[in-house]
Amino acid sequence: MKKSITLRDIAESLNLSASTVSKALNNSPEISQNTKKRVHEAAALKHYIPNVSAQILKGYKTKSIGVVMPTLDSKFYTDALNAIEQQTDDRNYRLILCISNESYHKEVSCVNKLVQSQVDGIIISPAVETYQKKKFSHLTSVQDFKKALVLFDRISNNIDCDKISINLDLMVEQQVLKLQKDGYKRVGFIASCMDEDAFNKCKTGYYNAIQNTGQPDLFFNAEATTGSKSYKHFIQEELPDALIVCDALLALKIEELSSIRSKRNKEVEVVCLNQGxxxxxxxxxxxxxxxxxxxxxxxxxxxxxxxxxGLLFPEPMQFVLESAV
Incomplete structure (x- = not known):
C-alpha cells in the first residue's frame, strides 16, 4: 500500500517546520505569499490530502459545506447548485449534497447527518412540508453546534440567520401589471405548494396590482379548498384570460386543459413563477x-x-434580489 503523504513530509522536503506548512496550507496571513506558493505547489506535486479528522480534533475548520435542496427537478435548483459548486470549488471547499424531496423528516435526517459529518455550515432551501408543519428546531440547532446557516429561496422569520431570496411580492405585482398592460382584463392567481411566507408575499403583490383597476378579485388558494371547488372549477367558473401559477406541474396540468377558454374565447395565458x-x-x-x-x-x-x-460582522445578513423577468 502506498504511504500517505504527511505535513511533516512536505515540511522536510522544503526545509520548513510542520507548523509553517500547516499555516501556509490554511492561507494564514502570518506566512508570506512566496512560502504559501512553494507549499501549495509541493502539496499538489506530492498529492497531499489533508486529514480532516485530525483537523477537527485540533479545532480547525474542515472547509466542507453541506447543501440541502428540496428537489433537483426544477431548473432553479440545478442553477443554484451549479453556482454553489463553482464558488466553493474556487475557494477549495468540499461540498456535501443532500436532497430532502420536500419531506420534513428527510430534511431533519439530512441536517443531522451533515452536522455529524462536521461540516462548517449548511446552505438550505427548506422543504414545503417543513413550513407546513412549522417545525424549525432542526435548523436553529445547527447554530447551537456553532455551524453557520444560510437559507435561500424559502426563508423564515422564525430563524435568525443569513438569508437570500427573491422579491416575490414585487415579482407578482409586476407580472399582473404586465398582463393587464398586454390587454388581459381578468388576471387570476392560483396558489399551491407554497410555504406561508411565500403565500403572503404573492397575495400582497397580487392585490397591490389589482387595486383601483376595476379588475375582479381572482386570487385562488388551491391548498385551502375542499370538495368540488378545485382549480379546474375555479377556472371554468371565473373564466380568467390569464393565470399566474406558482407550481410548474400545476401550470402544465392547466395547459393540458385544452377545453378551457377565457371569456374572449381564447386560450388562457399561463405564467409560472417557478422554472420547470x-x-x-x-x-x-x-x-x-x-x-x-x-x-x-x-x-x-x-x-x-x-x-x-470570520470575514463578516456577527449580525445576520439578508439579500433580497430582483427577479430576472
Whole structure:
C-alpha cells in the first residue's frame, strides 16, 4: 500500500517546520505569499490530502459545506447548485449534497447527518412540508453546534440567520401589471405548494396590482379548498384570460386543459413563477419566470464561506434580489 503523504513530509522536503506548512496550507496571513506558493505547489506535486479528522480534533475548520435542496427537478435548483459548486470549488471547499424531496423528516435526517459529518455550515432551501408543519428546531440547532446557516429561496422569520431570496411580492405585482398592460382584463392567481411566507408575499403583490383597476378579485388558494371547488372549477367558473401559477406541474396540468377558454374565447395565458425542468420549459407554451437561481446560489456560497472564515460582522445578513423577468 502506498504511504500517505504527511505535513511533516512536505515540511522536510522544503526545509520548513510542520507548523509553517500547516499555516501556509490554511492561507494564514502570518506566512508570506512566496512560502504559501512553494507549499501549495509541493502539496499538489506530492498529492497531499489533508486529514480532516485530525483537523477537527485540533479545532480547525474542515472547509466542507453541506447543501440541502428540496428537489433537483426544477431548473432553479440545478442553477443554484451549479453556482454553489463553482464558488466553493474556487475557494477549495468540499461540498456535501443532500436532497430532502420536500419531506420534513428527510430534511431533519439530512441536517443531522451533515452536522455529524462536521461540516462548517449548511446552505438550505427548506422543504414545503417543513413550513407546513412549522417545525424549525432542526435548523436553529445547527447554530447551537456553532455551524453557520444560510437559507435561500424559502426563508423564515422564525430563524435568525443569513438569508437570500427573491422579491416575490414585487415579482407578482409586476407580472399582473404586465398582463393587464398586454390587454388581459381578468388576471387570476392560483396558489399551491407554497410555504406561508411565500403565500403572503404573492397575495400582497397580487392585490397591490389589482387595486383601483376595476379588475375582479381572482386570487385562488388551491391548498385551502375542499370538495368540488378545485382549480379546474375555479377556472371554468371565473373564466380568467390569464393565470399566474406558482407550481410548474400545476401550470402544465392547466395547459393540458385544452377545453378551457377565457371569456374572449381564447386560450388562457399561463405564467409560472417557478422554472420547470428544461424539458417542461421547451415543450410548452407556458411562460416560465426566473427567480435568479444562479445568483441566489452564488451569494449563498460566498456568504457561507465568508461567515465560516470570520470575514463578516456577527449580525445576520439578508439579500433580497430582483427577479430576472
Amino acid at each position: 425542468n428544461t424539458l417542461q420549459m421547451s415543450s410548452s407554451k407556458i411562460r416560465f419566470l426566473s427567480q435568479n437561481g444562479s445568483e441566489q446560489g452564488k451569494i449563498s456560497a460566498d456568504l457561507m464561506m465568508d461567515r465560516v472564515e
